[in-house]
Amino acid sequence: MKKDNRTSYLFLLPYLSMFMLFIIVPVVMAIVLSFTNFNTIEMPDFVGFLNYINLLTQDEIFMQYVLPNTVLFALIVGPGGYVLSFVLAWSLAQLTAIPRTILALIFYSPSMTQGVAMAVVWKVIFSGNQSGYVNSLLMQIGFINEPLIWLQDTRFILLIMIVVALWSSMGVGFLAMLAGVLNVDETLYEAAAIDGIKNRFQELIYITIPSMKPQMLFGAVMAIVGTFSTGAIGVELTGSNPTPSYAGQLMVNHIEDYGFIRFEMGYAAALSVVLLLIIYLFSYVSKKLFSES
């Protein structure tokens, strides 16, 4: 038995060491650095909560643009993308296998383009002159009279980011929920019909969702990760960090701005910690909603 234990740890070792090095250590390091002043050249010196105090009291850009943008973006793209994924997954489950597979592939494929390569295409579509596709279309139907510079216009940047992020939000979570709906025990539906369930909607509320809670939670966590990972999209679309008048500035961009442009690593680390806390908060809420215990 002793020897068996040793092999267990041995099998775990490669994964755990990489996990420690590149996931745990960076998180711990972010927390530690957030209490220091660090410019990457001199040794970091301890400053206590100064970074956090500055964040709350001095950083006008953070309070005025970055935080509201992030919260708005996350609230629409996170729950919005999640509900959309679920509705699509549930509807697809009502279809026969072949059309379901084809449609699922179509909905899933945008999430494969997550990479920046796609930002290039959005730039062409939202191009600011009259031969841009969106401009040309809107001008033809008479909605606007002259071309709008979509990606530099502070009124539209965040909106476009949200649309693009929603477009690519049907990822792994969507597939998990589709599999979840398909795997609900059919006898449950039969029993429910006898018990007086009247329509598909009641079925959905009383049978489907309760029996696939674990998948719902997995989908929620994936939606949260997806939302915050696409946070850099504003800089890619507008081509500059900071984005024009900070209109599309999210936490991730703000961290990059302070960390790699101004080299205020301590302050950037404090921003990272705040971002991790926001992500944790979202996950906590979804756990409360879907956890079985």
Next chain:
Amino acid sequence: MAFKSSGVNPKRFHRSQLKFYVFLIPFAIFMLLPIVFIFNHAFKPLDELYAFPPRFFVIKPTVENFENLFDLANTSGIPLSRYIFNSLLVTGAVVFLSVFISTLAGYVLSKKQFRGKNAIFEINNAALMFVPIAVMIPRYLTVSILGIEDTYFAHIFPLIAMPVGLFLIKQFIDQIPDTLIEAAVIDGASNFKIYWKIILPLIRPAVATAAILAFQLVWNDLETSTLFTTSENMRTLAFYMSTLAIETNVVVGQGMAAVAALIMFVPNLLLFIILQSKVMNTMSHSGLK
């Protein structure tokens, strides 16, 4: 009369399914538009890229844009083949190593009893919500402290521990009956032999899924090229393609950018189409409690 649902996962077409098609199909077309657009834009000759009003579909397809992209890379000093080589090497290594270490760990987390097992799995579950770019600075510092900056290791190591991969694999191994393993133990099989001969062949769907997720992550990844490398010839295709974004103001650049997007997207798509039934099989065990 009690409600008789035509049911989830129907075997045959029924009129009641029509209402789903009514909104699913238009929505699918809308979702598909940008992707159809890349395919068309990539093959447009110069005069169609310039066309006013702009046209969505290509009329006279050409491979000009592909040639331009290759030429551009060559004139910038580093041939496109170098970026492709880097990407293939890094992607191959990450996919292989990530699947290998996740299956090893998944096997013991699922089938063995030892101290700290539940804690490790719980921590991994918490790490499902890990967003690498949130801690890009400490990750950068870790890489530079390890001294692997600007090497292939800097592309590979930061990405191979994938909590999602381990999670899906472990859940999948959970449904392999213990008796199968006990029988092998009685026959005198070593742990590694059990892993290699019994577990791996039975969890192919989960392996395929973890592999495809790893592939998508690495293939599209910019973090390692932007932050962990300094010399141009160590960078990946994804990074090079993203630099083309700067040139999209030029009309010629648009065509090349579309080609770039196409080159990045197609391998993902093909891989997913080939493996989709395995992915769906794995996803039915993806519940998070």
